[in-house]
Amino acid sequence: MPQCSFDYRGSVVFVAGGTSGINLGIARGFAQAGAAVAVLSRSQAKVDAAVLALQEYGGIVLGFAADVRDAGRLEVVFGEAHRQLGSIDVLVSGAAGNFSAAANSMSGNAFKAVMDIDLLGTFQVLRFCYPYLRKPGGCVINISAPQAFVPMEMQSHVCAAKAGVDMLTRTTALEWGAEGIRVNSLVPGPIEGTEGMKRLSPPGPRGARQIADSVPMKRQGTAADIAAAAMFLGSSAASYISGAVLPVDGGWSLGGAGLIGQILSGQSETERGEKPPQP
């Protein structure tokens, strides 16, 4: 667990996709550090539960049910968040979808679903939050994934979408830098107990151990590890960091991250001789 303390009292933080997993962990970190926090996701039930959890820290919390693919709804949501909270200091864009599917069998609509949520969704979140970002001083954190730069079997849709997210990070950092807005990508490694790892890693304790062993630091990460990095990127300690793509993954993307694709396509077990080769 990271030992760090940040003071976000008086700051406004908006977390798109902030109602579960890593993004809720990020929202928790900022709320605990004193920020007013808004979260957004599709499910009203998840929004309500997240708001209740975040209110434990004593600050202002807003929740919005919205789909990041719905531009009109985002325009309304960010206008309302600004009306109630004022300028947004930190925007986290982390809504995403994932499933395991081979490029040669997935439908165009399946590929498009992930592109629309991860890439177009991130663009729209940034686009409609932009008028309300603090200028100067605002900061955007896009949640990327190792798939952006580590090719993985069964993940062509996610690899393409997250690579696009990182390019969006760099182009908006270029376009918005003069206004004093910083834009960075934060790249989590395998984070324990999350929907993403439930969908991608082999089941059970043995699967979790296999993933942990593929990380140079020999453990999966926690949502708190990612929250600490997000709070660093949002803080004045990072005031000259913009356009960066920051892995927070215990070194996983240096070599071990490709294991997921091998597991999903069945290569890994075959190579270790634990499954007889197919005739």
Ligand code: HXC
């Ligand atoms: C093949 C699939 C599929 C699968 C869906 N589709 N699941 N194709 N294999 N397992 C296809 C559908 O058949 C359909 O195509 C198209 O995708 C859209 O499906 P819908 O169900 O209509 O989409 P939607 O309701 O928009 O839901 C999006 C979703 C869903 C991505 C499919 O799983 C979702 O909402 N996920 C959000 C939660 C999530 O995934 N969290 C994990 C994030 S982790 P057709 O042709 O039939 O119309 C992450 C990175 C982890 O992003 C990195 C770890 C290292």
Ligand code: NAP
């Ligand atoms: P998660 O719990 O499923 O988080 C995804 C969030 O996005 C949820 O709050 C979900 O809520 C919301 N969401 C999904 N589709 C949406 C849409 N169309 N519009 C609005 N909100 C939407 O998954 P996670 O595993 O914690 O992943 C969180 C982020 O970290 C993602 O960006 C993922 O790519 C990234 N990441 C994860 C890992 C990992 O180890 N898990 C590793 C690298 C990167 P609703 O269902 O209510 O919409």
